[in-house]
Amino acid sequence: MKPILKITILTILISYASFAQQGNKASFTISGKVIDQETQQVLEYATIVLENTKTKKITGGITNEKGIFNITALKSTYNITVEFIGFKPYIINNKEVNSAIQLGTIELKVDNNSLDEVEIIAEKSTVEIRLDKKIYNVGKDMTIKGGTASDVLDNVPSVNVDAEGAISLRGNENVRILIDGKPSAMVGLNGTDALRNLPADAIEKVEVITSPSARYDAEGTAGILNIVLRKGKVTGFNGSINTTVGSPQLYGINGNLNYRTKKVNLFSNLGYRHRQGPGNSQSFFTNLDNGTITDFRDEDRVFDRKSNNYNGSLGLEYYINKNSSVTGTFFYRNSKDDDIATNNTVFFDENKNITGVENRIENEKETGENKQYSLNYTNNFKGKGEKLSVDLQYSDDYEKEPALITVDGLLSEQNSQTTSSRNKLVQIDYVLPIGENSQFEIGHKSDLQDLSSDFRVRDGNGQPLATDPSNAIDFKQNIYAFYTQFGSKIKKISYLIGLRTEITDIDLNVITTNQKSDKNYTEWFPTINLGYEINDNDNLTLGFARRLRRPRHWFLNPFESRSSATNVFRGNPDLDPTFTSSYDLGYNKKINKLDIGASLYYQYSTDIIQRIAILEERNINGVLTDVTVRQPSNLNDEKRYGLEFTSNFNASKRVRLSASFNYFKFNTDAFTYVYTAQNGTQVTTRLDAVNESSWFARLNSRITLPAKVQWQTRLMYRGPQKNAQSDRKGMFSANLSFSKDLFKDKATLVFNVSDLFNSRKYESTTYLGGRENPSSIVDGAFQWRERQISLNFTYRFNQKKKRARPNGGYDNGGNEGGGF
Known part of the structure; x- marks a missing residue:
């Protein structure tokens, strides 16, 4: 019997038998755990089949993410079969069920002969x-x-x-x-x-x-x-080659190669990508004085970006024994970008008569290099859930960004920024199972960053400006964390309760101005996650977590951007972290072919960080000019709450639909922001109270056309939104793709159009100085990337489009926190 037919018949019979048993009280639980004999990894989705020796009726179930199964059966005698794709079945004949039965840990052996012959039509849940x-x-x-x-x-x-x-x-x-x-x-x-x-x-x-x-x-x-x-999981030598071409100019090639034996897993990823990314933005400024228009300014920017990126990773996993392994990984990336930003500015008087025109071009050539070395040791001990994992990681990042700025055809500035960062990480996690359904965890993590950035501004002749805005910083951030948590499942109730503490030490030294900022604090972060299984198709979850937001180094650096003389961004060394308490209530239900989920969430944040725009009058080339300065600042507290829906509907083998909808509302109190301008004067900006809402929705469909061509469409709409200074318009975008498998499913060809209607634009109106009496009104639009058309071809060798057996070693954190 073909596997797909067998699975289909089994599913129907299990569903029928389960329905027939609901009213019978003489039933008992059969439980156990299924693992891979060789690697001692748990096997999720393993199938347990119960065949009644008297009636020949079939029932059963599958294992959960921990490899555990709990099946209810009527009092009788059964032939029990435990199966998993690519493994030899485990059979128990004539097992009498007249009380609860614990089968213990069942170890399945790999069936090397059948592993490559299995055909799976059913898909894993999205x-x-x-x-x-x-x-x-x-x-x-x-x-x-x-x-x-x-x-x-x-x-x-x-x-x-x-x-x-x-x-x-x-x-x-x-x-x-x-x-x-x-x-x-x-x-x-x-x-x-x-x-x-x-x-x-x-x-x-x-x-x-x-x-x-x-x-x-x-x-x-x-x-x-x-x-x-992705990581290689199949024994022997296998891999895939992926190529892409597109318009605007896009081409790349990427290869995944993997070689695995019983003792060694060698995996690699190599790739090259060239891309042109045209984009644009427009900003129209209406400047006012006590409600009276004084002048206008129109800034039109065109972005011409070219990037060449090389990346590669090489890893070796060595299985010390069936329970422990050591994995070493090296990652390398080299990037070369050539970005040209052309800013055409037109100045108008109050009657919209042109008073001046400026063409400013910034040509930035960026080179970057990223290296990361990782070492992991994992010990699964006796393969019953106890696990020790130790991670060591070191990364070295370097970027150099020289930029030439011309104004009206004349070289105005020669700038350069050099940034280097060294990061060290040590992480230790220990998991101890307690019985079949409980688990204790404890761990430590040290994350150390040492960053330096030197931004030098020179005139067209290579000399410092009269007022030198050059900037150099040293930034150090050390975080030391300790945590413990305990989780368990009692009948239908699961819980995971934990406590984490993080010790933060941040030192910022602005070398050019001798300005220093030190932030040192120790905070506690409790977490609670609860789950309740109403039945096999309904469950509830409830979560609480305390979180924080630390300002990144570019938010702290007071240096001003140089691509525009009248519209600049600068950091704020006085920023404090934001702390948030989050609550989340979720409900998930399965109705035949429909999966639906709903969540209610609430977040309360203190000292929220938001970019504030103010208008500052500066002397530019002897002319007093209004300059928009954007700077992050700590505002008041914020309350955010919302409702989210998700759904997946498998209408048939040929039609699959999914959709999501998110509605959220937030409010902040009024706030007065005081800014110190370059000339030492203080600029006061009144930020109005915010009590606004927004929403976004996404619809995805996948349809199988004749000749097995896959047609996929994704529609997205993000509703309008307001904050203390800005009104943002809604935005719609659509993606479209067609896919066809070739060469007996060894290859796949995909035609893709991203942003089909070229409508993915950010449009907003900003009120500088407050909505009631603004000093300037800015109408803006921004499009990072225009519509992209691409053709992608993937060829797989010694691989099939199927789910392989679990990896025997370390999964690099892919299963973190999912034990309950």
Whole structure:
């Protein structure tokens, strides 16, 4: 019998038998645990089949994420079969069930002969629910083929990536991004840019953690996004080659190679990517004096970005024995960017007569190098859940950004910025199971960063300006964390309770001005996650976590940007961290082919960090000019609450639909912001109270057309939103893709159009000085990247489009915090 037919018949019979037994009280529980005999890893989704020897009726179930099963059966005699794809079945004949039975740990042996012959048609669920997180599986998503990590995140429920690349979770931009459960050089010095360079095809899944347990860093008031990369799991030599071409100019090649034996797993990822990223922005300034228009200014920017990125990783995992392994990994990236920003500015008087024109061009050539060395030791002890994991990590990041600025065709400035950062990480985690359903954890983490940045500004002749705005900083941030947590399951109730403390030591030294800022504090972060299984198809979750947001070094650095003389950004050395208490209530239900989820959440934050824009009068080339200065500042407290819906509907084998909707509301009190201008005067800005709401929705469909062509469409709309100074318009975008498997499923060809209608633009109106009596009104639009068309081809050798058996060694944090 073909495997797919067998699985289909088994599913129908199990469903029928389970329904028939609901009214029978003479039933007992059969429980146990299923693991891989060779690696001692638990086997999730293993199938347990119970065949009644008298009636020949079949019932059964599957194992959960811990490899544990609990099946209710009527009093009778059964033949019990435990199966998992690629393993030899484990059979117990004529087992009499007249009381609760504990089968203990069942070890399955690999069936090497059948491993490569198995055909799986059923798909793994796109979204998996855990007590403290949701897991989004990337594999079947075609709209991100040939894309980047930013494209992947923008397709994840609850997550948005705006036109500037800023990532938000449930409308909150303070998100902690991890790679394989840890900070990574892949995120680099500028996380937004780095994620645009990480290929989507290197990502296996994304974990959305809105109520993180104590094991995770407290950083990120909105929560954590953990990007889990693909790793080779199949024995022997295997891999894949991925190529992409597109318009605007895009081409790249990426290869994943893996060689695995019983003692060694050698894995690598090599890639090159060239991309042109045209973008644009417009800003129209209406300047006022006590309600009377004084003048106008129109700034039109065009971005011409070219990037060449080389990245590679090489890892070796050695299995000391069946329970322990050592893994060493080296990651390297080299990037070369050539970015030209052309800023055309037109000045008008109060009657819109042109009084001046300026053409300012900034040509920045950036080179960067990122290196990361990682070493992990994992010991699973006797393979019954007890686990010790030790991680050592060192990364060295370097960026050099020389820039030439011309004004009206004449060389005006020769600038350069050199930034280097060295990061060291030590992490120790220990897990101790207590009985079948309880678990104790304890751990420590030291995360040490030493960063220096030197920004030099020179005139066209290479000499310092009269008022030298050059800037150099030394930034040190050391974080020492300790945590413990305990989780258990009592009948239908699961809980995970933890406590984390983090000792933070931040030192900022502005060398050019001898300005120093020291922030030292120790904080406690309790976490509570509760789950209740109403039945097999309904469950409730409740989570609480205290979080914080530490300002990054570029938010603290008081240096001003130079691409525009009249619209600048500068950091604020006096920023304090934001602390947030988050509450999350979730409900998930399965109705036949429909999976739905709903969440109510509430967040209370103190000293929120927000960018404030003020108008400052400066002397530019002998002319008094209004200059917009944007600077982050600590505002009042903020209350944020919302409602989120997600759904997945498998209408048929050919039609699959998913949708998500998020509505959130936030309010802050009125705030008076005092800013010290360059000339020493103080500028006061009144920020009105905010009591606003917004929403965003996403619809995704995947349809199988004739000839097995996969058609996928994604629609996204983000509603309008207001804050203390700005009104942002709504934004709509659409992605479209077609996919076809070739060469007996060894290859896949994908045609993809990102932002089909070229509508992904950030449009807003900003009121400088307050809404009631603004000193300037700015109408702006920004488009980071224009519509992208790409063609992607993937060829797999010694691989099949199926789920392989679990990796026998360390999974680099991909399963963190999901034990209950």
